[in-house]
Amino acid sequence: MSEHGTIEYLYGRQASVYHGGIDAWKAAGLALSTRPPQPTPVSLQRTVNPQAAASTDDVLASRKRPDVQIIDVRT
Numbered sequence: 001m002s003e004h005g006t007i008e009y010l011y012g013r014q015a016s017v018y019h020g021g022i023d024a025w026k027a028a029g030l031a032l033s034t035r036p037p038q039p040t041p042v043s044l045q046r047t048v049n050p051q052a053a054a055s056t057d058d059v060l061a062s063r064k065r066p067d068v069q070i071i072d073v074r075t
Contacts, residue, residue, distance in 0.1 A: 008052040 007015040018025070026032065054062075062068040 005052065009049055010046040011049050 020028070059070065063070065
């Protein structure tokens with residue numbers, strides 16, 4: 001599963017992750033606002049993409065791969 005895991009799991013097609021933080025955002029000249037966003041509500045029905053999920057066996061097997069990092073983000 002990639003860094004877009006949940007979005008891919010719900011068949012999302014357009015996702016972005018920004019890793020630079022606020023200082024890099026400002027340095028790039030990107031827009032900032034102190035006003036809260038005013039999103040427009042939408043009706044959305046999603047189905048899951050089982051190929052985007054990792055099974056227990058997948059996770060256990062990946063622990064032996066040097067190119068895989070497992071991060072526990074539970075509270």
